[in-house]
Amino acid sequence: MGKEEDIKTRALQKIIVDLRMNHAEEIDKAYAYFWDENSPDEFLAGTALELGFINFEDWLVFDWKATGEEKTFLDLYLSNQSDLPDEERRVLSRIRDSVLSLYEVTSVSRDKRVLVKDILLSDEHSLRNRMLTRGLKKGDIFATRILDLDDGPAMSGCVYPYRREDRKKVLSYIDKQFGRYKRNVRADGTMRDFLKDYGDVFNIVWLTFIQNHAKDGQESGPA
DSSP states (O other): HHHHHHHHHHHHHHHHHHHHHHHHHHHHHHHHHHHHTTGGGGGGOHHHHHHHHHHHHHHHTTTTBOOSSSSSSHHHHHHOOOOOOOHHHHHHHTTTTTEEEEEEEEEOTTOOOOOEEETTTTTTEEOHHHHHHTTTTOOOOEEEEEEEEETTTEEOOOEEEEOOOGGHHHHHHHHHHHHHHHHTTTTTTHHHHHHHOOOHHHHHHHHHHHHTSSSSTTTOOOO
16 A cells, blocks of 8 residues: 555544544434435345445545535545644545546456546546455446545545446436436536536445346346
């Protein structure tokens, strides 16, 4: 783990601890929203359930806007902590506007470096953290948050894995929700704006596919 990645990890852990101590009610609201009033342990188990909680905390810090606020908890942390070390403030300020997006693996080199393409924003990234990219193969699709750290892109730790055969359904659902966003929320909004405001769309899609594929013979995607 690089120096800036270590700073990021420790800082996000401090934010989560602060939220649990001082904003429990707000966490409950965000939790109900993220899981659509459901209990994730009713349809997730083991690694998937653990991943679900990692994904929730990532979204909670980076994207959820506290009640009555137009800022995320990461924004509020940067505003309220006047004594932050310069390095920590610099790293958090650089990654505060990052968004969850959908990626496809375009190549995996012999040294296991993974090249991914952002399907929604058209960016390309070369990922180097083998712990997070282990097992990825060309053609795999997943949603994650990629951060600019240690002079290169790195996954934030959250991931929403999708089956390759569901690619078109995932894109169709996101495109439909983006259209609603432009009609009902922000007519001049870009895809990046949408992803920052509604990054939980990837969790909705992920859970829908998990639930649908668990039903024998059902191959429907999200409505």
